[in-house]
Amino acid sequence: MLEIKPILRSLMRSKAGAAMLIFQIIITTAIVSNAAFIINDRMNYLSQETGYPEDEIFSFSVMTVGEVDNLSTLLEGTEQLIRDIPGVINANLINNVPVSGGGSASGFGSQPASERGPDTRAAYFTADENIFETLGVTISEGRNFRSDEVIVGSTMNDVPQVVIVSKGFADTHFPEGNGLGQTIYFGNAPMQIIGIVDKMKGPWLKDSAVDSVVVMPNARASMRQKFIVRTEADQRDIIMRDIESVLLEESNKRVVTYMRSMDAAKANYNASDILMVRMMTVIICVIVLVTALGIFGMTVFNISKRTKQIGTRRALGARKSAILRYFLVENTIICIVSAAASYASSLFLGEYMMSEFSLPALDNSYIVVTIVCVFAISLLSVLFPALKAANIAPSIATRSI
Amino acid sequence: MLSMKNISKVYQTEKVQTHALRDFNLEVAEGEFIAVTGPSGSGKTTFLNIAGMLEPHTGGQYMLDGIDVGKLSDNQTADLRNQKIGFIFQGFNLIPDLNLFENIEVPLRYAGIKSAERKRRIVECLEKVGLASRAKHLPQQLSGGQQQRVAIARALAGKPRFLLADEPTGNLDSLMARQVMELLESINEEGATIIMVTHDAELARRAPRNIQVVDGQLADFTLYQNKTIEAVANATAMEV
Numbered sequence: 122m123l124e125i126k127p128i129l130r131s132l133m134r135s136k137a138g139a140a141m142l143i144f145q146i147i148i149t150t151a152i153v154s155n156a157a158f159i160i161n162d163r164m165n166y167l168s169q170e171t172g173y174p175e176d177e178i179f180s181f182s183v184m185t186v187g188e189v190d191n192l193s194t195l196l197e198g199t200e201q202l203i204r205d206i207p208g209v210i211n212a213n214l215i216n217n218v219p220v221s222g223g224g225s226a227s228g229f230g231s232q233p234a235s236e237r238g239p240d241t242r243a244a245y246f247t248a249d250e251n252i253f254e255t256l257g258v259t260i261s262e263g264r265n266f267r268s269d270e271v272i273v274g275s276t277m278n279d280v281p282q283v284v285i286v287s288k289g290f291a292d293t294h295f296p297e298g299n300g301l302g303q304t305i306y307f308g309n310a311p312m313q314i315i316g317i318v319d320k321m322k323g324p325w326l327k328d329s330a331v332d333s334v335v336v337m338p339n340a341r342a343s344m345r346q347k348f349i350v351r352t353e354a355d356q357r358d359i360i361m362r363d364i365e366s367v368l369l370e371e372s373n374k375r376v377v378t379y380m381r382s383m384d385a386a387k388a389n390y391n392a393s394d395i396l397m398v399r400m401m402t403v404i405i406c407v408i409v410l411v412t413a414l415g416i417f418g419m420t421v422f423n424i425s426k427r428t429k430q431i432g433t434r435r436a437l438g439a440r441k442s443a444i445l446r447y448f449l450v451e452n453t454i455i456c457i458v459s460a461a462a463s464y465a466s467s468l469f470l471g472e473y474m475m476s477e478f479s480l481p482a483l484d485n486s487y488i489v490v491t492i493v494c495v496f497a498i499s500l501l502s503v504l505f506p507a508l509k510a511a512n513i514a515p516s517i518a519t520r521s522i
Numbered sequence: 523m524l525s526m527k528n529i530s531k532v533y534q535t536e537k538v539q540t541h542a543l544r545d546f547n548l549e550v551a552e553g554e555f556i557a558v559t560g561p562s563g564s565g566k567t568t569f570l571n572i573a574g575m576l577e578p579h580t581g582g583q584y585m586l587d588g589i590d591v592g593k594l595s596d597n598q599t600a601d602l603r604n605q606k607i608g609f610i611f612q613g614f615n616l617i618p619d620l621n622l623f624e625n626i627e628v629p630l631r632y633a634g635i636k637s638a639e640r641k642r643r644i645v646e647c648l649e650k651v652g653l654a655s656r657a658k659h660l661p662q663q664l665s666g667g668q669q670q671r672v673a674i675a676r677a678l679a680g681k682p683r684f685l686l687a688d689e690p691t692g693n694l695d696s697l698m699a700r701q702v703m704e705l706l707e708s709i710n711e712e713g714a715t716i717i718m719v720t721h722d723a724e725l726a727r728r729a730p731r732n733i734q735v736v737d738g739q740l741a742d743f744t745l746y747q748n749k750t751i752e753a754v755a756n757a758t759a760m761e762v
Binding site: 127430437439 | 597
């Protein structure tokens, strides 16, 4: 005996309290479902594998000051000096550091830029044949650069004739899977794909094309040159501590800056997202708590307002379980009425977030799960006061309150 | 039908022990109409609560229709209350959010009576109290006398053997009080046993049997012979 009809009619006759609860449940569901979706989206992004041995890699910049006869020769010497440090696996000059949040990207087309054909956006790194060992990635198809294919210099005027691309780029640009050996164009300059790396990330983990990477064999030296170094994992911190003095010993016309391990750089890049995830988690907890307290408070208020009525019901033959059921059914009706509006409001908020903040479309399953969770939480919130109500003595019916 | 032997009720707080009823003995036969009077705080309402199983007694034995009420579980007590007893309260105790039909329906739902039968009984009871045309009205749309008639209809709907009335006319003016009393008398004439707590000596005198509660004990009784019932005589003889 669920008394659905009388409860429903009773709710209809005193709408204010029920309407407030319904409104609160709608707002809670809309915010929690969207926040949970965003958190999950961010968590997926934060937990993505980079493919790099992050705990073995670090990078730094060398700013050369004063007149230098041949910068390329100087920096190549430095590169070799670093490789010779015990515990270093490899080191390389590089234009930008992967997963650091700063880098270069361009469109790479199947035709020269002048012919305006379709292109695929990719982050690009310029380095020599040592870069793959330095980054700890392997070429799964094709081959590495030969040293004679590497262009040494300090400008981008000479464009290399070969490139190695990530599988992400190859699969996007050549969906048939026949990227190896094909020619792509960097501007109007043709470059043949001689190798494909299975997994490689660009500088920006948030980028939708984060797996799309092109590596060009260009040992480009600059007055502010980035180096990337891979060491034995247990040696990295020691080498990071000592490397500056080694470099200054070689030449004192330089300043070593931006020394950062790859995992620290990644953490720094992700810091705002981690903060956002934490904040949203707190918001979800607070809003769910507020809703639970609201339902709890409203039920306690309803019960204190209806003490005599509950006593009368008990006097008329209601078992304790009937009183408990009354409040649980009342709450269930409120939740069911809220569900449709909650679903619509969650979708609306999701659409708004998508259009205003370029977030992905809200998955319906998040709304459904949130509605179920809010329902469970509201039932739990009602349970304690309802149990208290069930224990109201029937003799209250004859007392003056 | 109703037998109370040496019933006591003690309310215990941290520091104070209050004996609301002590050595309370009463036998009620089927079809009686008993008025219970006594000064405020004498234990009338406690007696009514125990008779109606609204609260447990502390000592003694209470038998209702041969059932030892003291040995029942909470659920069994609720069921027995629902099946055998109809309550009429001083403040009517109608549920304000429910209309008259729904108010009368409340105990019938707890009794598990089917919808069609519920409807039949509610209509019948509303007709009996003269409010059939106002079934969809809310309690607050009625006068005090009308509300008490609805409460009587609610008490009657479950076809109880006992009607317990706690100051049923306490909130009514004299004209309405008389109407309600006449209604109770007619219900008693149809066979229901009624125990009515009242402060109103005039109304009490209209009941065939009158008992008085003083300091938690049955102090005195007077049998008004204008509506003699043999069973009453037997019962009162036992009390003497």
